[in-house]
Amino acid sequence: MSLRIAALLAVAGVTAITAGCVVEQPAPHPRRVVYVAQPAPPPVVEVVAPQPPPVTVVEEVPPPRMGYVWARGYWRWDGYRYVAMRGHWEPVRPGYHYVHPHWVQGPGGWHFSAGVWVTG
Secondary structure (H helix, E strand, O other): OOOHHHHHHHHHHHHHHHHOOOOOOOOOOOOOOOOOOOOOOOOOOOEOOOOOOOOOOOOOOOOOOEEEEOOOOOOEEEOOOOOOOOEEEEEEEEEEEEEEOEEEEEEOEEEEEOOOOOOO
8 A cells, every 4th residue: 555545544534533523512592681670779767866965076177178078076876875976078079068967856856867968
């Protein structure tokens, strides 16, 4: 047998053997789009204290800081007594002004209003 025929048979044999080793990957499953409704907002918790808060929170107000508003300290009701909370810096929000946390006397006792940003 000639060398050409032997080489041709060897190549044909290797091709036949390796042709059966191809593994076909399964087609990918189409992605399903799921729409989820927005969760309900958390319930509003109203803090009502039976007696008025102390007159003031004694704190040293720092000097003005560019781009920030000092949110004054306030009295937090823990269910048994008032606890002084320290003030903190709030980044300025253009078009809004900051309303500091405070207590308002209302039906059933003293109601707490958290510090919020208000337009205008």
